[in-house]
Amino acid sequence: MTRLFRTLSPTRIVLLFLPVVAALALLPLVADLSIYTHNLMTLAFLSIAGALAWNWMGGFVGQVSFGHAAMFGVGGFVAARIILWAPVPAPLAWIAGGAVAGIVALGAHPTLRLRGPYFSIATIGLGEATRLFFTYWEDFTGGSSGLSLPIDSAMKHRLYWWCLGLVVLVSAASWLIRRSALGLQLLAIKADVDAAADLGVSATFYQDLVFALSGAVVGLTGGMWASYFSFIEPNDMFGFDRSIGFVLMAVIGGVGTVLGPVLGAVVFVLLRQYLLASYPQLYLGLYGVLLIFIILFEPLGLSGLLLRLWRRLPISRPAV
Amino acid sequence: MERFIDLTVSAVLLAGLYATMAYGLGIIYGVLRVVNLAHGGVIMAGAYLGWVLHGRLGLDPYLSSPIVVAAAYLLGMFMYKALVRHLPRGPAGGPASLLLLFGFWLVLRNVAYLLFTGNDQSITTAWSTRSVILLDAHISVSRLAVLAVGVVVPLALHLFLRRTYLGRAIRAVAQNPDSCTLVGVDVERIYSITFGIGTSLAGLAGLLSATIFAFNPGSGSGELLKSFVVVVLGGMGSVLGTGIAALILAVVEVFAILVLPSYLTAAVGFVMLVLVLVFRPGGLFGHRVLG
Numbered sequence: 262m263t264r265l266f267r268t269l270s271p272t273r274i275v276l277l278f279l280p281v282v283a284a285l286a287l288l289p290l291v292a293d294l295s296i297y298t299h300n301l302m303t304l305a306f307l308s309i310a311g312a313l314a315w316n317w318m319g320g321f322v323g324q325v326s327f328g329h330a331a332m333f334g335v336g337g338f339v340a341a342r343i344i345l346w347a348p349v350p351a352p353l354a355w356i357a358g359g360a361v362a363g364i365v366a367l368g369a370h371p372t373l374r375l376r377g378p379y380f381s382i383a384t385i386g387l388g389e390a391t392r393l394f395f396t397y398w399e400d401f402t403g404g405s406s407g408l409s410l411p412i413d414s415a416m417k418h419r420l421y422w423w424c425l426g427l428v429v430l431v432s433a434a435s436w437l438i439r440r441s442a443l444g445l446q447l448l449a450i451k452a453d454v455d456a457a458a459d460l461g462v463s464a465t466f467y468q469d470l471v472f473a474l475s476g477a478v479v480g481l482t483g484g485m486w487a488s489y490f491s492f493i494e495p496n497d498m499f500g501f502d503r504s505i506g507f508v509l510m511a512v513i514g515g516v517g518t519v520l521g522p523v524l525g526a527v528v529f530v531l532l533r534q535y536l537l538a539s540y541p542q543l544y545l546g547l548y549g550v551l552l553i554f555i556i557l558f559e560p561l562g563l564s565g566l567l568l569r570l571w572r573r574l575p576i577s578r579p580a581v
Numbered sequence: 582m583e584r585f586i587d588l589t590v591s592a593v594l595l596a597g598l599y600a601t602m603a604y605g606l607g608i609i610y611g612v613l614r615v616v617n618l619a620h621g622g623v624i625m626a627g628a629y630l631g632w633v634l635h636g637r638l639g640l641d642p643y644l645s646s647p648i649v650v651a652a653a654y655l656l657g658m659f660m661y662k663a664l665v666r667h668l669p670r671g672p673a674g675g676p677a678s679l680l681l682l683f684g685f686w687l688v689l690r691n692v693a694y695l696l697f698t699g700n701d702q703s704i705t706t707a708w709s710t711r712s713v714i715l716l717d718a719h720i721s722v723s724r725l726a727v728l729a730v731g732v733v734v735p736l737a738l739h740l741f742l743r744r745t746y747l748g749r750a751i752r753a754v755a756q757n758p759d760s761c762t763l764v765g766v767d768v769e770r771i772y773s774i775t776f777g778i779g780t781s782l783a784g785l786a787g788l789l790s791a792t793i794f795a796f797n798p799g800s801g802s803g804e805l806l807k808s809f810v811v812v813v814l815g816g817m818g819s820v821l822g823t824g825i826a827a828l829i830l831a832v833v834e835v836f837a838i839l840v841l842p843s844y845l846t847a848a849v850g851f852v853m854l855v856l857v858l859v860f861r862p863g864g865l866f867g868h869r870v871l872g
Contacts, residue, residue, distance in 0.1 A: 319676075323676065325676045325679060325680070371855070371859040372855060372858065372859060374859075375858055375859070377676070377679075378616035378618075378678075378679055379813075379858055381616075381676075381679050382616065382805075382806065382809050382854070382858075383854065383855050383858050383859075385802065385805075385806060385851075386806055386850075386851035386852070386854040386855050387851070387855060389802065389803075389806070389848070389851050390848045390851040390852055390855075393844070393845065393847055393848045393851075394845075394848065397842075397844040397845065501802060505683075505687075508680070508683075512680055516676075542691075542694065542695055543691065543695075544691075545687045545690055545691040545694070546687060546688045546690070546691025546692065546695075547691075548684075548687055549683075549684040549685065549686070549687030549688035549689075549690075549691065550684070550688060551684070552680055552681070552683065552684030552687065553664065553681055553684040553685060553688070556668075556677050556680050556681040556684065557664070557667055557681070560677060
């Protein structure tokens with residue numbers, strides 16, 4: 262998808278991007294959205310932001326994390342605790358949750374010198390250890406019975422825009438990272454750590470930076486999630502299935518691209534909703550089959566498919 | 582003192598199980614450089630197959646073990662031929678192979694949910710509750726049998742890799758697939774056989790653990806992590822190293838009960854995994870591939 266974007270100038274991308282965002286922002290005002298649709302769209306926004314942030318690590322640096330639920334959960338519970346403890350505006354609580362999640366992500370520093378499968382499996386271990394720790398820290402998380410937040414329907418309504426705003430910020434950040442020197446440095450680390458080090462690109466520093474940023478954004482989405490659903494429970498927030506969700510969204514859309522995780526998250530949320538309603542017993546397996554097909558036939562996922570279509574269109578050919 | 586002996590004995594017995602499952606993961610990584618992320622899924626599948634054979638046909642788990650091993654071997658051949666073979670080799674294939682095998686694990690889990698629901702199951706036989714007294718410690722017969730298998734199977738595998746033509750070919754491919762092609766070893770065939778051996782060990786480990794622990798379609802991630810700890814700690818594919826590493830993990834896990842609150846003992850394996858990866862990524866005994 263970045264290749265597709267490279268054929269378009271930055272101005273054109275902004276021109277394409279703005280109407281979409283504006284339409285989405287106006288939608289709840291002009292159309293009478295049902296609660297179901299409103300829920301689904303907010304959920305999709307949160308998922309997009311999380312998938313994009315996962316992709317900074319999993320796609321740009323090439324370090325596939327199976328433990329991002331740890332930061333999601335930390336962000337969610339810190340924000341929830343702050344909201345329950347003091348009458349601060351919710352956005353401040355989310356930001357605090359995100360900040361703590363970013364700091365927690367730095368705790369993964371020792372694992373960041375691992376590459377490939379070693380890193381991925383270490384993140385499974387860290388994620389599961391975090392889940393156990395927080396499930397049993399009942400004073401903070403409420404244990405298996407979870408935490409309930411005061412239900413605030415006005416806030417719930419406003420969260421639509423907050424979440425849309427987060428999506429705009431995170432996609433803009435993804436796009437800027439991709440185009441900046443930082444993006445190239447991450448790409449160098451992904452391609453060959455040792456060669457990157459020879460050129461003065463410190464894998465340790467950049468991976469810490471990206472992992473902390475990615476963790477902070479995922480923590481922020483966790484905090485907003487807590488506010489939106491008014492109830493959170495550690496086994497769900499820190500669950501392995503949630504970590505898998507981030508991976509699936511990015512892979513379905515196209516790992517390492519900017520538009521990919523956006524598409525992937527939308528498809529993931531819709532598919533999940535549909536499958537849970539119609540075929541709850543096949544839900545996991547179908548994701549598995551999807552994952553297998555994508556890796557075998559189109560490693561760039563939906564973005565790869567779109568790129569193929571785009572190349573067939575006459576306008577994609579540069580004028581001679 | 583009695584408690585100490587009891588704990589030591591149960592650690593030793595557990596180590597046999599850990600060694601079996603770790604060897605299954607280690608041999609695949611050692612030869613193909615692929616981490617079988619579906620390892621936990623195959624362990625779970627082995628447990629269910631043994632459970633079905635015991636429940637439907639009344640087969641004792643030790644009589645059904647050849648069937649489970651053969652079925653898991655075929656499953657592994659299938660996984661290699663249908664999936665893993667199509668991946669790019671080398672570092673580029675790393676994330677792809679993880680995601681691919683992870684997808685397969687999800688499929689296995691779903692199939693198990695469909696067939697057997699999500700309830701916890703375990704294999705209980707007439708001798709599951711029996712125990713023998715050794716050195717003042719009560720030792721359950723099933724754990725003792727698991728240890729016996731956990732010692733015999735890796736040793737048999739060691740002899741197979743050292744003494745037979747096929748075993749030597751597997752070790753040669755682990756060292757250098759290109760030169761193997763030059764001297765006429767069918768590398769693809771060796772890869773699929775190795776994958777089959779790896780999954781058959783996982784299936785066997787699943788069957789063994791089903792006689793001691795409860796399982797459900799979602800189980801397997803703990804087993805995957807433990808296998809990985811042992812593989813990394815013991816060095817890829819070294820039989821003795823794997824055995825020692827399995828013993829270390831089992832001892833640490835079992836004795837953690839003495840110092841840690843019980844709810845945290847489950848996290849010991851995960852924490853150890855991270856510590857090992859960070860401080861001894863080459864294993865306790867340095868890098869060694871199959872031998």
